[in-house]
Amino acid sequence: MRIFSYPVVVKDLLMSFVHEDFVKDLEFASFKRLNPDFFPASQKSRHADVIYEITSHGKTAYIYLFIEFQSTVDWFMLLRMARYMLEFYDELRRSGKQKLLNPAFAILLYSGEPIWNAPEKLSDLLLDSSIPKEYLPEFRYYKIAINEIPKRDLVKL
Template structure:
């Protein structure tokens, strides 16, 4: 998992990806006032030297509105749920503020910069930790004591909660990353890569292109197609071409490994190519689950078709689930 975290940190060491993460996933009016052309890594400012390395390489600042304000973005890459994440974020905030004061960045009392703590979570289990520090503190306190308890809230971005309809437009780099993480088919990965190749074609994005390739080779593809041989590729366009060439083979492998319905969700409950066992109702339930994962909540007409279909019709729809781009194509 350390390799996963390091690959992620390499991606988020690029200003373009961090800017798109804020633009696409922080739903607030103040975001429009941030001058993302001034966005810079906090470590590069010379202030974060000697701070805990878990935070100094993922903290950023930018101009906000007409004044020079610090906007700090703390990214924690977690594969498991840390029940005390709110406490950790509070400690990080204190370390940052103390370092700013010692470095002479704060010129007057009461002018500490705003802090935006973000937890980017991509684990399999739902995130269950408290998102505020106050939620971790003994709740049965008299009001006179409760008012003195510390408070901090972080923004949780749980990747698997974002369906296609919830993600920002295709040109958003962070949205593209989420789409790759949540992909169910090699064709979906190939489509996202085609978009990334266009978005990152300029020479100035060479480092970010390589970061995506590193992450694809070390994290995404080994998880989606375990055991598959990945050639020595250094450019994103080469990765797209390679994937296009191997789409058919890898589609069968992903399906065989049970990856079509979600990362490590287990086998396709009966394998939709004729290995579905049990009653017809069970076949319909499995197909409904897979369709919902690909397209979101099903419309009434699709639910009605599933309820009234016989076994042969269900199997015919199951055969189309890998190739159909829309519900209409699958149901014919």
């Protein structure tokens, strides 16, 4: 969806629908859309997804916007998103000399009709285990489901 290639639209999306404290600290004047060549190889065919680089408190962060036009809920979407994020981090690792990676905030923008009821964090996909939770992988995304937002709020955009 080309509309999200415009930083002002993504800014409005974040300010209106991402209810997390860190959003108010983002320096939107620094918004820079990453070139699609920077996407991991498995993502190159997904023209709808967008990655923005942004500054917060003088440090670089990323907003990774996954846009889903599916008509059904993908129960394992979380795994695909986690894989894309890890591939993105691997691209960052290869392109720089730093030992630590900048944080990335993953957003799922869902526009289907069925209510999105798939897990939003990896631990919800794992069976209970005797393995301590701190040794299990963790990943979470922020969901924006268009069908869950009151129409009066959507019109404000």
